[in-house]
Amino acid sequence: MTFKSILAATVATGLLASTALADTIRIAHIDPFSGAFSNVGTVNGKHVQFGADMVNAAGGVLDGDTLEIVRFDNKLSAQETVIAFQEALDQGIRIVTQATSSGVALALADAVKKYNRRNPDDPVLYLNYGSADPSLTRDKCDYFMFRFEAHSGMKQAAATDQIAKDDSIKKVYIIGQDYGHGHEVSRYTKEMLAEKRPDIEIVGDEFHPFGSVKDFTPYIAKILASEADAVVTGNFGSDLSLLIKAANSAGLDAKFFTQYSGTFGTPTAIGEAGEGRIYDAAPWHPDVPVEQGNADAAKMAKDFEAKYDSDLYYVQIVVQMQMLGEAINAAGSAEPAAIAAAMEGMSFDGPTGAMQMRASDHQLFHPLFVSVFTQDGITNDSEDTGLGWKTVLSVDAEHLSDDSTCQVEKP
Numbered sequence: 412m413t414f415k416s417i418l419a420a421t422v423a424t425g426l427l428a429s430t431a432l433a434d435t436i437r438i439a440h441i442d443p444f445s446g447a448f449s450n451v452g453t454v455n456g457k458h459v460q461f462g463a464d465m466v467n468a469a470g471g472v473l474d475g476d477t478l479e480i481v482r483f484d485n486k487l488s489a490q491e492t493v494i495a496f497q498e499a500l501d502q503g504i505r506i507v508t509q510a511t512s513s514g515v516a517l518a519l520a521d522a523v524k525k526y527n528r529r530n531p532d533d534p535v536l537y538l539n540y541g542s543a544d545p546s547l548t549r550d551k552c553d554y555f556m557f558r559f560e561a562h563s564g565m566k567q568a569a570a571t572d573q574i575a576k577d578d579s580i581k582k583v584y585i586i587g588q589d590y591g592h593g594h595e596v597s598r599y600t601k602e603m604l605a606e607k608r609p610d611i612e613i614v615g616d617e618f619h620p621f622g623s624v625k626d627f628t629p630y631i632a633k634i635l636a637s638e639a640d641a642v643v644t645g646n647f648g649s650d651l652s653l654l655i656k657a658a659n660s661a662g663l664d665a666k667f668f669t670q671y672s673g674t675f676g677t678p679t680a681i682g683e684a685g686e687g688r689i690y691d692a693a694p695w696h697p698d699v700p701v702e703q704g705n706a707d708a709a710k711m712a713k714d715f716e717a718k719y720d721s722d723l724y725y726v727q728i729v730v731q732m733q734m735l736g737e738a739i740n741a742a743g744s745a746e747p748a749a750i751a752a753a754m755e756g757m758s759f760d761g762p763t764g765a766m767q768m769r770a771s772d773h774q775l776f777h778p779l780f781v782s783v784f785t786q787d788g789i790t791n792d793s794e795d796t797g798l799g800w801k802t803v804l805s806v807d808a809e810h811l812s813d814d815s816t817c818q819v820e821k822p
Contacts, residue, residue, distance in 0.1 A: 446487055627653050
């Protein structure tokens with residue numbers, strides 16, 4: 412089943428699962444639904460549910476079974492995540508999904524591996540829709556773990572291509588959250604710019620506490636003093652919104668190159684002050700369907716907006732749920748081992764183009780778009796700001812690459 416066929420069935424039947432279906436396949440969604448990053452978990456949860464609803468509306472899986480999402484609040488804590496995982500196990504759930512915070516993802520991946528080693532005849536399938544730390548599929552890949560979004564290194568490859576094209580950028584300041592993802596963004600940025608634009612000077616390389624900085628003014632003061640032409644950050648959620656708010660308040664006019672500016676209230680925080688200088692490397696933005704002339708993807712975005720009164724952003728979460736449905740049907744089973752075997756190496760005609768799940772490490776390759784925040788030529792604005800995102804550089808899945816040499820071991 413392709414994205415187009417799923418969408419066609421959804422349009423025909425609506426986004427309501429039939430109450431007459433025989434059974435449900437439960438999926439544990441573990442994310443922060445309380446605390447400082449609850450806005451992230453809430454947005455993610457809408458996308459997970461929307462993707463499941465699309466599969467269900469298209470007829471469900473197998474003989475009409477439906478996907479049911481069961482939420483578990485991990486408060487963005489690795490310890491709480493492991494507890495939530497155990498609760499899901501106790502409820503008989505054997506498919507879990509999560510992504511917010513790579514540190515949490517690594518803890519969950521480790522817990523899943525340990526459980527599967529102890530229970531080889533009753534394994535758990537872990538679907539990660541976007542944790543950015545490359546190590547998940549680089550040196551910690553696992554047969555029962557699949558990642559559906561490009562990691563930070565792949566995104567930085569696209570972002571640094573755009574930076575390299577901009578002759579006005581001579582000095583770059585790197586700032587990020589002090590954990591795996593932030594450090595990988597820094598490493599990739601420095602390595603890639605050294606190759607693509609060796610004349611660029613890295614005038615700052617700084618890490619700040621994760622999720623606890625309330626005022627980024629002191630950090631912005633350092634960036635101003637460095638006379639940086641561009642700022643590179645992998646921040647997300649409040650850490651990104653507050654960083655950009657502080658930059659606007661201080662009158663910092665440097666360009667920002669980000670990975671998560673399209674959601675979590677960040678477009679609202681950016682406002683008019685960020686027009687033409689905030690860039691985002693991501694799998695989607697609201698005008699991608701318009702730029703591609705893709706009526707099906709545009710319909711999907713409109714359906715999401717109508718259902719949740721908010722913008723569709725995490726298209727890869729929807730893709731994950733669609734590919735899960737396709738894998739269950741291909742396997743003829745909802746058992747984790749059968750799903751994993753069907754998903755490994757799977758090709759998928761996604762809402763933004765061709766996608767491929769690499770068999771060696773279970774990393775999905777999909778198109779990426781570097782876009783700029785602007786009102787010029789925008790059809791769909793973002794968060795009712797009057798501004799939106801316009802693609803300045805697109806990269807097809809077949810042209811993406813990374814440094815993974817990991818090989819999963821089949822059980």
